[in-house]
Amino acid sequence: MTNGIAAITFAAFLLLYLTGQVDNAAIMAGFIPARVEDGALLAGMAAVPVWLTPISCTLVHANWLHIAFNLFMFVFCGRQVEHVLDKGATLVLYIAGAYGATALQWAVDPHSTNPMVGASGAISAIIATYALLYSQQNVRRIGPFSANLVRALWLAASWIAIQLMIGLAGGFGDLGQIAIAAHIGGFLVGLALTRPLLRWRFRKRPQPLS
Numbered sequence: 001m002t003n004g005i006a007a008i009t010f011a012a013f014l015l016l017y018l019t020g021q022v023d024n025a026a027i028m029a030g031f032i033p034a035r036v037e038d039g040a041l042l043a044g045m046a047a048v049p050v051w052l053t054p055i056s057c058t059l060v061h062a063n064w065l066h067i068a069f070n071l072f073m074f075v076f077c078g079r080q081v082e083h084v085l086d087k088g089a090t091l092v093l094y095i096a097g098a099y100g101a102t103a104l105q106w107a108v109d110p111h112s113t114n115p116m117v118g119a120s121g122a123i124s125a126i127i128a129t130y131a132l133l134y135s136q137q138n139v140r141r142i143g144p145f146s147a148n149l150v151r152a153l154w155l156a157a158s159w160i161a162i163q164l165m166i167g168l169a170g171g172f173g174d175l176g177q178i179a180i181a182a183h184i185g186g187f188l189v190g191l192a193l194t195r196p197l198l199r200w201r202f203r204k205r206p207q208p209l210s
Contacts, residue, residue, distance in 0.1 A: 001078075
């Protein structure tokens with residue numbers, strides 16, 4: 001599943017890049033927060049339905065650095081996550097991360113007309129699950145909070161802090177175009193879904209009667 005998603009994402013970027021349609025695709029298939037309330041924002045244009053743009057925007061990347069970094073992180077973490085969760089749960093996690101990313105991006109700036117593109121929000125969900133599954137740091141429970149919850153909260157706090165620092169640094173260059181809220185939204189979805197997906201993956205199946 002990880003290899004398939006990566007291949008489709010790269011093929012979409014390559015097609016758009018070679019045909020010079022990256023900018024047009026960003027408008028037509030990118031996630032534009034203002035479209036959530038104003039469905040007629042791109043009326044008369046062949047735009048992807050707004051409810052599908054959380055997925056379509058993952059297929060649009062701005063440049064080679066953008067696609068290379070995203071796919072490197074996705075393949076590195078995704079293959080390890082898929083080894084534990086299997087194909088179906090990994091796909092669910094990726095899609096849920098994409099929607100969680102755009103949901104928080106919309107909540108932060110619902111009237112923005114700037115298109116959000118890239119798979120980093122969905123990939124953030126994969127990174128969150130990877131961090132939970134492969135973290136080797138011993139964490140103790142704190143009061144009523146279990147060790148698992150404490151680990152998730154520490155990871156969330158660390159990721160949010162990193163994203164805020166990136167956003168601060170972005171004020172001085174192209175990094176200012178990074179959708180920080182989307183990264184946070186996707187990561188939080190990954191943290192929330194890891195244990196339910198693990199339970200689903202390893203659920204007990206009824207044994208056949210002999």
